[in-house]
Amino acid sequence: MLRSSTALSSPVNPRQLLSAGPVQDTGAQLLQGPRSLPARGFSPVDSFESGVINRRQPLPQEFQTAAPAPQASGSGVPSANDKRPAGDTRSAADIVNDTPVLKSLGRQKDIKFEQLCKQTGIDPKLDLKDAKQNPDAVYRLAKVLEFIDSAKAATGGERSNKVQGGQGDGNIEGITKSGDARHGTEAGMVKDFAEKGYSFLxxxxxxxxxxxxxxxxxxxxxxFQWFAGEAGKALWFLPGVSNVLTGVGNSEGGFKGVLEGAATGYLNTLKGVAEGVVGSITKGRANPASILFGGAMGALGSTEAAPQPVKDIANLF
Known part of the structure; x- marks a missing residue:
């Protein structure tokens, strides 16, 4: 006789087992305790498990290291210890060909080429492109010349007509027809470096x-440019004449440069006149006398060679 507490086993259908899903290990669940569901937006792999750090969790700030910022090529003040960068296997001839300012460097007396060679370690008895020439020494001279060629103006402002994207135009300027280097020019800086060395830079x-x-x-x-510029300064009280002459003095030189400089000065005068006329009208003085006066003051205010106090007063009208 069967006891009442003993359940009779009934035949098990295999299809029912498959449809019921995986068998749950109830004993293991009781030992582990209840598990919380992962937060929305995270997969179960991202949830914390015993002894495992979430792989998507960022490291604390103190353990993070910033990647070094890339350095611009040729940046910084040149030094006597400069050498070709790692991986640069160029020969002296290659460096000369790759450096326009070095390739076009003249041999005028104030360039002081032999002293430049002494400062940078170049053998002056050999051609710069000679296979026996020290490539690192040629590299040092190239860096010095590029540094000078890309320098800012004496006021600290940009020389946008000479330097583009941090690179100079490849031409050392400031040499007179007699071979002298004028102070305050690129050629003057080359001369000073040849005489004083790296301490000058x-x-x-x-x-x-x-x-x-x-x-x-x-x-x-x-x-001719010098004479025009000086005349423009002396005739500052004649705005049109002064601006044209000043434009010629500041031009690039040559016939084309002189014409462009004169045109620039003339247009600046017309712009000043127009602004003065418009200003007199907008201020309620729309009569012939005030319009003429406003135009004259506008032209004077735009005169480059005029003393600054004069321009400040003219611009008040």
């Missing part, structure tokens, strides 16, 4: 100068 800008033959961008004025 500091601020990445042209030295200040009182030489009236040197333009604001550090290039050299020929005698």
């Amino acid at each position: 500091g601020e990445h800008q042209l030295p200040t100068t009182k030489d009236t033959h040197v333009k604001a961008d550090g290039s050299n004025k020929d005698n």
Whole structure:
């Protein structure tokens, strides 16, 4: 006789077992305790498990290291210890060909080529492209010349007509027809480096100068440009004439440069006149006398060679 507490076993259908899903290990669940469901948006793999750090969790700030910022090629003040960067296997000839400012460097007396060689370790008895020439020494000279060629103006401003994207135009300017290097120009900086060495290289800008033959961008004025510029300064009270002459003095030189400089000065005068006329009308003085006066004041205020106090007063009208 069967006891009442003993359950009779009934035949098990295999299909029912398969449809019921995986068999749960109830004993293991009781030992482990209840598990919380993973937060929305995270897969079970991302949830914390015993002894395992969530692989998507960022490291604490103190353990994070910032990657070093890439350094610009040729950046920084050149030094006597400069060498070709790792992986740079160029020969001396390759470096010369890759450096326009070195390739076009003249041999005028104030360039002082032999002293440049001494400062950088180049053998002056050999051609720069000679296979026996020290490539690292040629590299040092190239870096010095590029540093000077890309210098800012003496005021610290940009020389946008000479330097683009941190690179100079590949031409050392400031040499006179007699071979002299004017102070305050690129050629003057090359001369100073040849005489004083790396200690001269500091601020990445042209030295200040009182030489009236040197333009604001550090290039050299020929005698005609110099005369025009000085005349423009003397005739500042004649805005149109002064601006045209000043434009010629600040031009790139040559016939085309002179025409472009004169045109720039003339257009600046017209712009000043127009602004003065518009200003007189908007201020309620729309009569012939006030319009003429406003145009004259506008032209005077736009005169580059006029003293600054005069321009400030003219711009008040």
